Amino acid sequence: MHLAWQRDEKMLEKVRFPMGSDPTGNLSRMFGVYDESTGLDLRGTFIISPQGVVMNAEVNFYNLGRSIDEILRKVTANIHLAANPVEACPAQWKKIGDITLKPSAKMVGKVAEAMKK
């Protein structure tokens, strides 16, 4: 099924990631995205660290597609934060090189100033 779809759909011709199948629905139940009433999965996206910890979870209803840019932003931020555990990526953080924060007592009430550095 995945094979036919990947070969037939032009939007998928560049796909290189593994396309897994979950015929029992066990994995989608584990992540809470299986809809028992329809037998379908919601549009769930989960980022898992190399240690096997869920770092991000996003679930959309059937009628809303996802933003690949947003998923890549989150993956990039996660990789950066794993390497720099004292930092935090604030709202609007987009890419490596953007300002990160080092939360501390000194920053309380001073986030605007910290963002201008």
Added chain:
Amino acid sequence: MSEHVCGLRVGQNVPEFKLETFEPSKGDFGEVSLAGLKAAKKWTVLFFYPADFTFV
């Protein structure tokens, strides 16, 4: 919509899982397991969708 049986939350450890896969890069079937991804020290994006031949 019925209630979900359970749902992992952010910060929780994912229990071991294994999936049969189609590998477009090889044009062949394969397998992905959490143990394998951990061993390869890979970050993973797990992407669920309702059905093939729909948008994502």
